[in-house]
Amino acid sequence: MSTPEAGKNGARVLTFGEAIREALAEELRRDPTVFVMGEDVAEAGTAFKVLLGLVDEFGPDRVIDSPISEPGITGLGVGAAMTGMRPVIDIMFGDFITLTMDQMVNQAAKIHYMSGGKLKVPMVLRTTMGATRRSAAQHSQSLHAWFSHVPGLKVVVPSTPYDAKGLLKTAIRDDNPVAFFEDKMMYQLKGEVPEEEYTIPFGVADIKRSGSDITIVATSSMVQVSLAAAEKLAEIGIEAEVVDPRTTFPLDKETIIESAKKTSRAIVVDEGYERYGVTAEIASVIADGAFYYLDAPVKRMGAMDVPIPFSPALEDLTVPTADTVMETAKALCGRV
Amino acid sequence: MAKAAKQTKPKTPAKAAGSPDAEEWLTMYQQMARIRAFEDRVNLLYTSAKMPGLAHLYIGEEAIAVGVCSALNADDYITSTHRGHGHCIAKGAAVDLMFAELLGKAAGYCKGKGGSMHIADQDNGNLGANAIVGGSAGIAVGAGFSAQRRGSGQVAVCFFGEGALGQGLIYETMNLAQLWKLPVIFVCENNMYNEYTHFSETTAGQPIDRAHAFGIHTEELDGQDIRLVHETAVRVVERARRGEGPAFLLCHTYRYHGHHVGDINREYYRSKEEERDWVENRDPIALFADWLLAEKLTDRSVLDGIEAEAKDEVERGAQFALDAPYPDPSEVETNVYA
Ligand SMILES: Cc1ncc(C[n+]2csc(CCOP(=O)(O)OP(=O)(O)O)c2C)c(N)n1
Numbered sequence: 001m002s003t004p005e006a007g008k009n010g011a012r013v014l015t016f017g018e019a020i021r022e023a024l025a026e027e028l029r030r031d032p033t034v035f036v037m038g039e040d041v042a043e044a045g046t047a048f049k050v051l052l053g054l055v056d057e058f059g060p061d062r063v064i065d066s067p068i069s070e071p072g073i074t075g076l077g078v079g080a081a082m083t084g085m086r087p088v089i090d091i092m093f094g095d096f097i098t099l100t101m102d103q104m105v106n107q108a109a110k111i112h113y114m115s116g117g118k119l120k121v122p123m124v125l126r127t128t129m130g131a132t133r134r135s136a137a138q139h140s141q142s143l144h145a146w147f148s149h150v151p152g153l154k155v156v157v158p159s160t161p162y163d164a165k166g167l168l169k170t171a172i173r174d175d176n177p178v179a180f181f182e183d184k185m186m187y188q189l190k191g192e193v194p195e196e197e198y199t200i201p202f203g204v205a206d207i208k209r210s211g212s213d214i215t216i217v218a219t220s221s222m223v224q225v226s227l228a229a230a231e232k233l234a235e236i237g238i239e240a241e242v243v244d245p246r247t248t249f250p251l252d253k254e255t256i257i258e259s260a261k262k263t264s265r266a267i268v269v270d271e272g273y274e275r276y277g278v279t280a281e282i283a284s285v286i287a288d289g290a291f292y293y294l295d296a297p298v299k300r301m302g303a304m305d306v307p308i309p310f311s312p313a314l315e316d317l318t319v320p321t322a323d324t325v326m327e328t329a330k331a332l333c334g335r336v
Numbered sequence: 337m338a339k340a341a342k343q344t345k346p347k348t349p350a351k352a353a354g355s356p357d358a359e360e361w362l363t364m365y366q367q368m369a370r371i372r373a374f375e376d377r378v379n380l381l382y383t384s385a386k387m388p389g390l391a392h393l394y395i396g397e398e399a400i401a402v403g404v405c406s407a408l409n410a411d412d413y414i415t416s417t418h419r420g421h422g423h424c425i426a427k428g429a430a431v432d433l434m435f436a437e438l439l440g441k442a443a444g445y446c447k448g449k450g451g452s453m454h455i456a457d458q459d460n461g462n463l464g465a466n467a468i469v470g471g472s473a474g475i476a477v478g479a480g481f482s483a484q485r486r487g488s489g490q491v492a493v494c495f496f497g498e499g500a501l502g503q504g505l506i507y508e509t510m511n512l513a514q515l516w517k518l519p520v521i522f523v524c525e526n527n528m529y530n531e532y533t534h535f536s537e538t539t540a541g542q543p544i545d546r547a548h549a550f551g552i553h554t555e556e557l558d559g560q561d562i563r564l565v566h567e568t569a570v571r572v573v574e575r576a577r578r579g580e581g582p583a584f585l586l587c588h589t590y591r592y593h594g595h596h597v598g599d600i601n602r603e604y605y606r607s608k609e610e611e612r613d614w615v616e617n618r619d620p621i622a623l624f625a626d627w628l629l630a631e632k633l634t635d636r637s638v639l640d641g642i643e644a645e646a647k648d649e650v651e652r653g654a655q656f657a658l659d660a661p662y663p664d665p666s667e668v669e670t671n672v673y674a
Contacts, residue, residue: 040531040532
């Protein structure tokens with residue numbers, strides 16, 4: 001591991017990937033019931049090299065390489081969680097959560113309820129999301145809406161190294177099944193992460209940038225895209241407020257609604273499909289809660305409703321960018 | 337357009353059981369040389385940052401794709417994997433259109449929408465490469481079912497790596513195939529590594545026993561020996577065509593390069609000595625050349641000529657793709673629905 005840099009305020013700087021690794025290391029150290037399991041998570045440190053070195057400290061009994069058996073390891077995670085452990089199951093690409101669906105949706109999500117509260121499933125499914133890596137249709141999807149749809153599951157979509165670390169620690173300590181989505185394009189993103197211990201509660205949105213003219217509610221890497229858009233908007237005198245819900249469930253409706261009431265305009269940006277997606281849910285929250293304060297209909301921006309194409313010439317068109325967010329915001333503010 | 341593989345025409349009777357003649361062996365040699373040249377060029381495109389995405393090279397495993405596909409008719413089906421360029425060429429694809437796909441160009445087999453891990457070439461029976469490990473087993477078994485119900489006499493070959501033995505779908509579909517005597521050949525290419533992990537660390541028992549458990553006709557063979565692969569494939573394909581059901585071929589092989597081109601430092605999961613041993617002593621093309629020469633079926637100059645021609649064809653194909661235009665932006669929204 002490289003020596004950490006110092007940030008502006010002297011705080012330590014880590015990459016998103018390093019923040020994830022540190023959260024896991026701290027929780028593995030703190031709680032002997034925590035273990036990590038997945039394909040090539042040990043010596044290889046995952047396909048993205050995010051867990052590199054973890055096995056050296058915790059050994060192959062706690063950082064466990066598995067066969068290529070997503071339903072199997074997810075199911076194992078459910079059973080281990082029901083019987084006293086806190087598994088962190090690593091599903092390499094978010095596209096492969098499709099294989100885990102029965103275990104997550106019919107098993108993990110319902111066990112607490114079906115057992116009348118007697119059983120619980122404190123497990124974390126860590127996986128990735130995000131396009132523009134030229135990985136084509138089966139390795140580029142952002143499917144966090146699928147889990148967000150299911151009562152019994154919690155869903156985390158961090159946007160910064162700081163949030164990633166604090167939210168992952170909370171996820172591991174939560175007594176419910178939690179799906180944790182990491183945008184693979186953000187693993188190298190740097191940000192301040194204090195040395196001292198902290199956790200971040202679920203269902204508490206973070207205002208990543210304050211502004212008075214328009215609210216941009218964004219998740220995961222779309223927060224970074226929206227912050228870049230906000231800088232461009234500031235140059236033409238539009239002050240955007242960027243609200244990051246951080247978890248799609250539980251969802252901090254209040255912060256989102258208050259921001260929309262304040263600015264009277266809102267865009268929701270998320271990398272999942274627009275159709276029946278996270279943006280639709282949040283837009284309806286805003287429409288419900290801030291209707292009389294809105295000067296314009298809520299705008300939604302997500303991945304185009306197409307399988308993600310391989311060709312760079314096409315792939316780049318499929319997801320929101322700082323430019324498209326800026327243009328949408330400008331139009332919504334009546335500036336063309 | 338690149339020269340297509342010499343395959344028997346659709347609807348002709350299955351290949352005669354007799355051994356291939358010199359010309360047929362040389363065609364197989366040519367196919368192996370084309371795959372190797374193609375993959376070498378992919379490596380170069382990738383390392384010179386001309387190719388986006390990921391490239392999983394088939395170098396070292398050529399005898400399996402060619403040995404099996406040359407036992408098939410042009411209208412027989414295959415399904416392939418993320419390491420699929422070899423299967424695609426062996427089933428008759430043109431290298432220029434493949435390169436175009438790999439570079440995301442409009443002229444590619446899938447208009448640039450699929451890329452390396454998703455090339456499909458329906459005209460040659462290739463139902464597509466698949467980036468979900470084991471993900472094509474259902475498709476292959478469905479194609480075999482359809483061939484049986486249509487009475488077409490076609491067979492379907494499902495190529496997959498030993499890593500796919502971890503996937504439940506493989507077992508559900510093997511059960512279906514044997515239960516209903518479907519004309520499906522499961523070809524397990526055991527190159528020993530699931531990405532960066534030796535298969536013995538992920539696989540309980542013997543892989544071969546898993547097919548045995550369903551009562552499927554099963555053979556284990558040296559995947560570096562094209563003659564063995566081919567002759568075995570001819571036998572099991574004939575069986576399948578006769579309605580005697582599926583087969584499972586466990587082929588032992590090795591990938592020379594990394595899991596993908598970016599996998600450079602491999603010593604933490606496999607040794608340089610092991611790599612050298614396979615490259616120097618078990619290279620499928622060199623072994624085949626030795627045999628062809630020892631049997632006096634050809635001479636060195638002919639083989640050299642075949643290799644030079646393959647490199648030439650590949651170079652032209654790569655240039656074609658490099659010069660080809662990207663798809664029009666409007667393409668992004670076409671083909672979502674049929
Ligand atoms: C369902 C699924 N899980 C994980 C992966 C990531 N992955 C891609 S290739 C690979 C290893 C495959 O090994 P094997 O099947 O033996 O094929 P090989 O690469 O050796 O040809 C893995 C784990 C995937 N593509 N699909």
